[in-house]
Structure formats: C-alpha cells, structure tokens
Amino acid sequence: MASTTQERHSADVIGSRPDVSPLNHWLNPAADLIFPGSCCLCGAAFATGRGEAFKASLCEDCTDDLTGFDARACPRCARPLPRGSGTTASDCPNCRNKRLHFDRAIALGVYGGRLREVVLQMKRATGELVALALGQLLAQRIREDLGELPDVVAPVPTHWSRRLGRDVNCTDLLVEAVTDQLVMPAKTQVLRCRRRTQKQGTLLPTERRENVRGAYAVRPLSHLEGQTVLVIDDVMTTGATADEVAKVLRKVGVTGVLVAVVARGIGFDG
Numbered sequence: 510m511a512s513t514t515q516e517r518h519s520a521d522v523i524g525s526r527p528d529v530s531p532l533n534h535w536l537n538p539a540a541d542l543i544f545p546g547s548c549c550l551c552g553a554a555f556a557t558g559r560g561e562a563f564k565a566s567l568c569e570d571c572t573d574d575l576t577g578f579d580a581r582a583c584p585r586c587a588r589p590l591p592r593g594s595g596t597t598a599s600d601c602p603n604c605r606n607k608r609l610h611f612d613r614a615i616a617l618g619v620y621g622g623r624l625r626e627v628v629l630q631m632k633r634a635t636g637e638l639v640a641l642a643l644g645q646l647l648a649q650r651i652r653e654d655l656g657e658l659p660d661v662v663a664p665v666p667t668h669w670s671r672r673l674g675r676d677v678n679c680t681d682l683l684v685e686a687v688t689d690q691l692v693m694p695a696k697t698q699v700l701r702c703r704r705r706t707q708k709q710g711t712l713l714p715t716e717r718r719e720n721v722r723g724a725y726a727v728r729p730l731s732h733l734e735g736q737t738v739l740v741i742d743d744v745m746t747t748g749a750t751a752d753e754v755a756k757v758l759r760k761v762g763v764t765g766v767l768v769a770v771v772a773r774g775i776g777f778d779g
C-alpha cells in the first residue's frame with residue numbers, strides 16, 4: 510500500500526521530473542519569487558504568507574466556492590442523490606440497476622457554475638496552477654471519503670495526437686497533486702489510449718459508450734494484478750470513459766477501481 514522513494518521516482522512516475530514541476534516550485538522557497546502568496550484563482554493576497562504550501566494556493570472564499578456543494582452524492586457514480594432519498598448506491602436512480610466496472614466515484618462537485626468555469630480555466634495552456642490547486646482539493650475529498658487509499662493512481666490517458674504541442678496535460682497535473690498530497694505512487698504509463706476518440710461532450714449520451722469502446726488498454730508488464738487503482742480524470746459526464754478504463758483494468762487482475770474527478774456532469778447517463 511505504501512509507496513517507496515524508488516517507486517515514486519521510477520520512470521513512470523510523474524515525480525520523475527521534479528525540476529520542471531510547478532508543484533515543486535511551490536514547495537521550494539525560491540518559488541516565492543515566481544508564485545507570490547496569492548490565490549491562483551482570484552489573485553487575493555494571503556495575509557500571512559503562503560502558509561502550508563499547497564493550501565495557500567487558493568483563498569478561503571474560492572475554496573468554499575468550489576467545495577461548498579451539497580455532499581449528498583451517490584457513493585458509486587458521484588451523481589447528486591434525489592432530495593429525501595437514502596444515501597447509498599441502492600438509493601441512486603442513475604446507477605442502481607447498472608453494471609459498472611468501477612466500485613465508486615468521487616467528485617468535488619457538479620459540473621456547472623463556478624466549478625465549470627474553473628475546469629475550463631484549468632484546461633487552458635496557462636491553467637497549470639489551477640489544475641494543481643484543484644488536484645489538492647480533490648485529494649482532500651478523497652482522503653475524507655475513502656477509509657483506505659488504493660494502491661496506485663493512474664490518469665485516464667489521452668491519445669498522443671491530442672497531446673501534441675502541449676507541455677502538460679491537466680489530468681497529469683491532477684494526478685501529480687493528488688499523489689503528492691496523499692503520498693501515493695502514480696503510474697502514469699500503465700494505461701494507453703489506442704485510438705483518437707471523439708470528444709465525449711460533442712456526442713449524444715447514447716453515442717458515448719460506443720465512442721470509447723475498445724479505446725483503452727493496459728500496457729504489458731504493468732504489474733497491476735491484485736492491486737487497487739485510483740483513476741483520475743477531469744470531468745465525468747456519462748461515466749462511459751471511466752467504465753471502459755475500469756473494464757480493461759479488471760481484465761488484467763485489478764481488484765478494485767475508484768474514480769476521482771474534479772466535476773460530475775449531470776446530463777442523462779446513457
């Protein structure tokens with residue numbers, strides 16, 4: 510369960526590029542010159558310096574805005590539960606009759622309003638600090654919601670052609686923040702995207718499952734047998750992508766799959 514220094518700095522661990530990581534700039538006192546003590550979303554200055562390096566990246570108001578949602582979400586699919594219902598997955602009209610390959614999902618909140626704005630901000634070329642800050646909040650939520658942390662963390666992979674010209678990928682930054690905060694090993698190379706899928710958001714809900722079918726694979730020699738995996742993505746809408754990724758992980762002997770996303774879309778889950 511616990512990570513070792515060697516694991517965290519192996520070739521497939523994000524932390525293997527410490528010199529270029531924005532996170533490491535934060536943790537380095539010299540980074541004050543680059544990232545002064547102010548909220549990376551609203552720019553509000555911190556009265557008492559950066560304090561705890563990570564938490565200081567967002568001011569209290571922004572943190573409340575992004576985490577102050579009604580916490581009554583389904584523990585399995587992360588969609589908000591109806592008012593007045595119970596709080597278990599069997600009370601969820603969205604997933605109680607579905608066969609899902611992941612065990613549970615966690616989201617900071619619903620994809621809308623301020624959280625949607627911030628997710629879009631995170632995806633821009635200048636969104637690195639926002640992605641790390643959201644990853645930090647997500648790590649806190651994961652810690653609060655899970656009694657026991659999974660063995661490893663893996664990002665939902667992006668097809669190589671979508672990564673062209675990008676220095677960093679926001680999902681990789683979320684993984685970096687989560688693994689740093691929770692002291693967990695990241696396995697950024699175990700999953701690969703086999704073909705370029707259409708963006709899920711452009712498709713009808715009923716088309717999304719077909720769009721991702723067979724699109725993901727686990728690389729050989731990933732040694733995930735008997736492990737539990739925390740899969741990270743930016744947004745979950747229908748859950749089709751997460752389910753497809755979980756399916757291929759199960760096929761290689763993964764015993765538990767948890768999904769954590771910044772935001773949960775609440776369109777109809779086809």
Ligand SMILES: [Zn+2]
Nearest residue numbers: 548551568571
């Ligand atoms: Zn702020």
Ligand SMILES: [Zn+2]
Nearest residue numbers: 583586601604
């Ligand atoms: Zn559910």
